[in-house]
Amino acid sequence: MKISYKPIGVIHSDYEQRVGVPIQGALLPDSRGWVEVFPKYQDGLKDIEGFSHIILLFHFHLASGYRLLDKPYLEDKKHGIFSIRGPRRPNPIGFSIVRLEKRVDNVLHISEVDVIDGTPLLDIKPYVSKFDVRSNVKDGWLTERLKHAAGYKSDNRYSD
């Protein structure tokens, strides 16, 4: 079974290469960018302005191939690819929660951005407090690492 998708837009940011990108937008709130939704899909943005945060699903277009065990940022030990958020996944789908600053027609201005410029956009969903904010969360291997993660940016580990 093969599943085919088409980009619905492009994510733009100041990050033009794989090194120096915030590893997670929440760790670098000032990181800004914009989402261009192709005009044919613009009507799908109706009422999105009411949401403070949106979920972006995108294609990790620079990832080639996958590794079931891979080294995540913040750590030099390997973990299963489904226990980390890195790009070299069997299906290289990226997931980011960003802050929606403003909509102008088919363009969404966003902050808390951790996406490389030119990334193909697959979907946008509203981030909803009662659906997406969970309490009593256990963060697995990340628990200790998160204490020193603020402002952290990508190194070259996924550049080959």
Place this chain on the structure above:
Amino acid sequence: MKISYKPIGVIHSDYEQRVGVPIQGALLPDSRGWVEVFPKYQDGLKDIEGFSHIILLFHFHLASGYRLLDKPYLEDKKHGIFSIRGPRRPNPIGFSIVRLEKRVDNVLHISEVDVIDGTPLLDIKPYVSKFDVRSNVKDGWLTERLKHAAGYKSDNRYSD
């Protein structure tokens, strides 16, 4: 540009049809199911046990076509497809946060499930408090509707 993915597993639940499924897992914590990850990807699950919650990305395999304006659950007014979480999307990718109860080899036992039995799984990511829990969230058109959403299940609006 065409993007192709392959299922990495199957999501199983008690919900065999589109009507009567929890509209969001967080609204019905007792809803249970299991994720079968195909054996060839099992090594990618290493260390996932440490996480209390995981993100499932899946293919809305029963959705045919998309509507840029659609009626979500909890409301009879139409909103842009990117302002709602329904299945009839340009790229029908589903997103669920579920609670990870237990792992047995290539099977993840989960709760807070809102997915139809037999749904093709595309990716699993760890849900991480510092990345995914946002505060001061504005829920747009859902703000009022969420007050009466607990335990809500799907009706037949996406059955055609």
